[in-house]
Amino acid sequence: MRKYWSIIVATLTCALLSINTWATDNAVILLYHHVSKTTPRLTSVSPETFRQHMQYLADNHSVLPLKQVIEALQNNHPLPDKTVVITFDDGYDNIYDNAHPILKEFAFPYTIFVNPPLIGEVNYQLNWQQVKRMAKENVSFANHGKQHSHMLTKEAGESQQEWLDRTMQDIDDAEKILQQHLGYSLKYFAYPYGEFDDQLKRRLRAQGYVGFAQHSGAIASYSDFAALPRYPAAGVYSNIQTLEVKLNSLAMPVSDVYMKDPKVMPPFHNQVVTFNVKTDDLSPQQINCFQNGQVLDKSLSKNTISIKINSITQPGRHRVNCTAPSMQKKGRYYWYSQPFFMATAEGNWLD
Structure with missing residues (x-):
């Protein structure tokens, strides 16, 4: 009888592991730009709607730091079911004014991808004093390039190899500036406009970066870590009912x-x-x-x-x-x- 019970327990354990693997090897990354009523609607969400999003996450999901999630997936470590990461692109000052107080209230970690040469130099961007203050309050900062430009653009007379070398130098230079100001280098890079090609993606991977794009989908250990998807959550994508489906999505095991x-x-x-x-x-x-x-x-x-x-x-x-x-x-x-x-x-x- 003991033998049969052992077989039954082993079978149930395997079944439970099979059921839970898809849930613990999975996370969703949200992408925001502006949290404001006065910025372009396509990339903006109002503070009221943003609070609604955060309340939904607090009630239904585990919000974890980007670094913790990436390292867990890369090392095949389990995550809580329904794990979510919050990210922003571009480093706008309305993140500090409107989003950061809400995120502090919920004690949610998040990451901002910034163009370091623009910090403190453009009036609608964060300044370094704000960046360093936020860095002490559960916020990490990562690389979005030196300028918010279309990286697939070639200069006049530029060869494919020259373009690729120049583009990677741009990314490396931005990473060095971040490290100088913040004392760390995540080597996380978000493609401006979500645009990349196969060569840039392969070069980014070869130089030790994790890449983040703007197409849809959840992420898992088998995802392409040179172009990870993120769900836009502003503009027409800010409706909580449609966003709920995405927040509960699973990374399709594609190869x-x-x-x-x-x-x-x-x-x-x-x-x-x-x-x-x-x-x-x-x-x-x-x-x-x-x-x-x-x-x-x-x-x-x-x-x-x-x-x-x-x-x-x-x-x-x-x-x-x-x-x-x-x-x-x-x-x-x-x-x-x-x-x-x-x-x-x-x-x-x-x-």
Whole structure:
């Protein structure tokens, strides 16, 4: 009888581990810019709505520092279920005026990605005195480049290698300034406008940086740490009902992605993205992929998904989002996003 009980306990333990792995190897990163009523609506959330977001997080999630979450996932250490990280891009002074008091009230840690040469030099940016005060109050600061520019832009006559070297030098210079002022270097870099190409991403990884982008999705130990997704939470994305679905999302276990480069050139027609997905908690047959709200055609061969991308003709930032419901946790969805970036015919990048 004791033998049979041992078998039953071992079986139940394996089952519980299987059920919990997807929840503890998972986190969601939120992205904000402005917390203000007077800044561009596309990248802004009002202080009242921001407080609503924070109250929801306090009631339903574990908010942890970015560094703790990244290191846990990189080292396969478990996280609390429904872990969330709060980040800001650009270092606007309204973060200090409007967001920081609310975040202090909730005792939430957060990270701001800044352009160090702009700190204290532009009237709508934080100054170094504010930065150092915030650094003592649960706030970390990370790299957003020297200037908030489109990093995929080449200078006149510049070769691909020259562009790549210049761009990485820009990132390294910004990191050194941060270290000089704050005494630490996280080597976390957020791509301005979320834009990157395959070469920049590979170079960033090779030089020991973790990269953060602006496409959608949760993160896990198997995510691409050179271009981690973050959910925008301002403007049209600030509605708490739709944000709730994203906050409860799970990183889709995607591997072997076949996509030449997120930087695409016109004409972009008849392109296919292929990836593998495998987990006991989702059915590949239930994966649906969307582009501009339209369901994309897909084909399935065992665990390999192929999706046909609609033509992209307009310059700007585009993305395809793929989701599938969790079989074991009702109301939670696996999420995978593939961004695309297209310049104008003249080679310029749109704000």
